[in-house]
Amino acid sequence: MPTTSSAPGKVYLFGEHAVVYGEPAVPCAIERRASVTVRERDDDRLRVSADDLTLDGFTVEYGVDGGSPDVDVPTPLIEAAMGYVDASVAAARDAAGRPQAGFDVEIESDIPLGAGLGSSAAVVVAAVDAATRELGVELAPEEVAEYAYEVEYEVQEGEASRADTFCSAMGGAVRVEGDACETLDAPDLPFVVGYDGASHDTGALVAGVRALKDEYDFAEDTVEAIGDLVRQGEDALAEGDVAELGRLMDFNHGLLSALGVSARSLDEMVWAARDAGASGAKLTGAGGGGCIVALDAGDSTETALSLTPTCAEAFRASLAHEGVRAE
Numbered sequence: 572m573p574t575t576s577s578a579p580g581k582v583y584l585f586g587e588h589a590v591v592y593g594e595p596a597v598p599c600a601i602e603r604r605a606s607v608t609v610r611e612r613d614d615d616r617l618r619v620s621a622d623d624l625t626l627d628g629f630t631v632e633y634g635v636d637g638g639s640p641d642v643d644v645p646t647p648l649i650e651a652a653m654g655y656v657d658a659s660v661a662a663a664r665d666a667a668g669r670p671q672a673g674f675d676v677e678i679e680s681d682i683p684l685g686a687g688l689g690s691s692a693a694v695v696v697a698a699v700d701a702a703t704r705e706l707g708v709e710l711a712p713e714e715v716a717e718y719a720y721e722v723e724y725e726v727q728e729g730e731a732s733r734a735d736t737f738c739s740a741m742g743g744a745v746r747v748e749g750d751a752c753e754t755l756d757a758p759d760l761p762f763v764v765g766y767d768g769a770s771h772d773t774g775a776l777v778a779g780v781r782a783l784k785d786e787y788d789f790a791e792d793t794v795e796a797i798g799d800l801v802r803q804g805e806d807a808l809a810e811g812d813v814a815e816l817g818r819l820m821d822f823n824h825g826l827l828s829a830l831g832v833s834a835r836s837l838d839e840m841v842w843a844a845r846d847a848g849a850s851g852a853k854l855t856g857a858g859g860g861g862c863i864v865a866l867d868a869g870d871s872t873e874t875a876l877s878l879t880p881t882c883a884e885a886f887r888a889s890l891a892h893e894g895v896r897a898e
């Protein structure tokens with residue numbers, strides 16, 4: 572019997588990048604999900620199909636010892652995708668004590684890839700959950716989050732926080748600071764997302780911030796300032812003070828720009844949202860290209876974004892109260 576799990580993507584209210592260095596962050600799960608279906612095979616091979624990775628999708632199959640896959644899309648794309656799937660399957664084999672287990676894996680996702688909405692974490696969380704359940708092991712969402720974090724840590728070459736994976740596994744708004752992860756009581760915030768259609772490589776952007784921080788004390792101070800801002804933002808979130816949350820999001824975007832992770836397309840969308848009357852707007856996730864998130868209960872930000880030349884897609888995103896779940 573195949574087993575399917577799904578998990579949500581996320582936007583960052585505050586704190587991406589700085590969270591990698593132990594500052595707090597508050598990501599919020601959104602109703603865009605990745606869904607992973609896993610079927611155990613009777614050999615040790617892994618066969619992966621991903622419908623949404625390219626317009627045509629791809630299928631790749633190989634054994635526990637690797638081999639040269641026969642595929643029809645550019646190799647770097649496959650290598651990137653397989654890094655996460657491979658490591659998720661390894662985590663599930665490990666959790667179930669079944670190092671030779673083989674699987675057919677199918678990935679479907681409505682989270683744009685490499686765009687700051689946590690597609691990698693959602694795929695990994697759903698894959699770990701589905702593959703462990705397929706092997707008869709039921710993990711608590713917190714345990715799925717921990718395995719998924721180890722996968723992101725490995726694929727992002729030792730520079731990853733628990734924020735994306737914990738948020739995707741638990742759903743709702745969460746607070747992550749180092750290895751302290753908690754869920755928060757948060758009101759439904761009026762998120763509007765602008766997507767420039769581009770994709771980034773999170774690992775490379777994190778490495779860029781690390782280099783800046785190692786070179787300049789004031790870059791290190793910038794990371795600490797983001798931490799201070801998040802602590803202030805938590806009070807505003809508890810009070811449901813959308814105006815103050817917006818001001819702090821604007822400030823957070825400025826600090827992220829200083830760390831070199833914004834882009835002209837993101838800045839243009841941020842300004843379009845502000846001009847349209849959004850309470851605040853910032854890039855979300857690793858940056859470099861991808862998505863911004865703004866707060867606006869009315870329609871003007873979504874309309875303004877959809878008319879912005881650098882915006883390929885604008886949409887509202889509601890808080891996903893459920894994290895990983897069996898489908």
Ligand SMILES: Nc1ncnc2c1ncn2[C@@H]1O[C@H](COP(=O)(O)OP(=O)(O)OP(=O)(O)O)[C@@H](O)[C@H]1O
Pocket residue numbers: 621622623624651652653654655678679680683684685686687688689690691692694735771772773774855856857858
């Ligand atoms: N539908 C999918 N099918 C297969 N792999 C996917 C899919 N969606 C995401 N991935 C994997 O996740 C990678 C993108 O992860 P990355 O961390 O760079 O971006 P993100 O998670 O979308 O954004 P951020 O980390 O900034 O929130 C892709 O290269 C691919 O390996």
Ligand SMILES: C[C@@](O)(CCO)CC(=O)[O-]
Pocket residue numbers: 586587588589590591687689727730731732733734735773777855856857
């Ligand atoms: C940039 C980053 O902070 C968030 C990416 O969504 C990286 C991480 O936390 O692992």
Ligand SMILES: [Mg+2]
Pocket residue numbers: 689690691692735773
């Ligand atoms: Mg990611």
